[in-house]
Amino acid sequence: MEEAAIKLELFRIIDSYEDELLQEMYNLIKEFQEKKEAELNEVLEHGYKAMSEDLEREEEADEWIEGTFETE
Numbered sequence: 001m002e003e004a005a006i007k008l009e010l011f012r013i014i015d016s017y018e019d020e021l022l023q024e025m026y027n028l029i030k031e032f033q034e035k036k037e038a039e040l041n042e043v044l045e046h047g048y049k050a051m052s053e054d055l056e057r058e059e060e061a062d063e064w065i066e067g068t069f070e071t072e
Contacts, residue, residue: 017025051057
């Protein structure tokens with residue numbers, strides 16, 4: 001199913017709900033969104049931590065940065 005068709009179908013489903021059921025649907029979607037954002041943040045955090053602990057690569061990056069400021 002294409003993305004546009006999925007969005008349209010979701011809209012139709014959501015549009016058919018009212019009151020408490022609609023609020024429950026909203027809560028489920030928000031919880032899912034927050035979980036996915038937390039997972040992404042965790043992955044990024046681990047990646048940045050690993051990069052900062054790679055001392056050899058940090059040294060190479062510092063040397064590269066210093067080289068960009070050198071004048072000929």
